[in-house]
Amino acid sequence: MELRTPPVPNGELNNIRIALVDDHALFREGVSEILQLEKDIEVVAEAGDSTAAIAAIGETRPDIVLLDVEIPGDDVGVTVRRIRAASPETKTIILSMHDSGVLVQRLLGLGVHGYLHKSVSRLGLLAAIRDSQVNDSHIVVSVSPHSLVPSREGIVALSEREREVLHLVARAMSNAQIANRLGLTEATVKRHLRNIFAKLSAVSRLDAVNKAVAAALIDPALPVKGPSAARRPA
Known part of the structure; x- marks a missing residue:
C-alpha cells in the first residue's frame, strides 16, 4: 500500500482524489502519471491487492477508486462491497482487461459507477472520472460492443x-x-x-x-x- 498524502476528509480539497488498485505496478505508475498531469485530479493512494486497497481507502477516503478486476485477495464483488463499507461516499470505477457481459452486468448491479476496458483512451478515462464525480446517477461504460451480448456459439460440454x-x-x-x-x-x-x-x-x-x-x-x-x-x- 502506498499513500500519497495524509488522510483528509472529502471536501477539503478541490481536486478529485483518486485511489489506484491494480496488481501491475507499471500499469499503476503509467495511469498515475497521466492523472497527475491534470490540475483537478490527485492520486492519493495506490494498492496492489484487496487487503491493502481497503486499508488505503479507509485511511484516505478518496472520491473515486479505479479498481482492476483480478487483484490478489478477495473476489472483485467482495472488494466492491468492502470499499463501500470502508468509505461510503467513495465511487468505484472498474478499469480492467476483462469485459465479459456477465461480469460487467454483475458489477454494475453491485453499484459501481463505471466500467472501462483498459483499451480506453486517456481522454476517455479522464472524462469518466470527471463525469462520475459530478453525476451521481450517471454510469459510464466503455467496453467492446459484443461484450454485453452473451453468445452461445461454440458451447462445449462440461462434465x-x-x-x-x-x-x-x-x-x-x-x-x-x-x-x-x-x-x-x-x-x-x-x-x-x-x-x-x-x-x-x-x-x-x-x-x-x-x-x-x-x-x-x-x-x-x-x-x-x-x-x-x-x-x-x-
Missing part, C-alpha cells in the same frame, strides 16, 4: 464434476477448499481445472467462470451440493 468444481471456483474457493468439499485430492481438482480451461479457452479462473455463466453451463446463485457429491467418482 457434472467439472461443473461442480467450477461452481465452487465461482464462490472464490481455493483448490484445497474445493478438494475438501468434494472429497477429492488437490491434484484431481487441478486436473479438472486444466480440462475446464481447455474446453472454455479460458486464461484464468475468473475467465472460466464468466464464460461458463454466459453459456449457462453453471449458475453461481444455485446452492452447492452437499457432501453426498463427494461419494461420486472424480
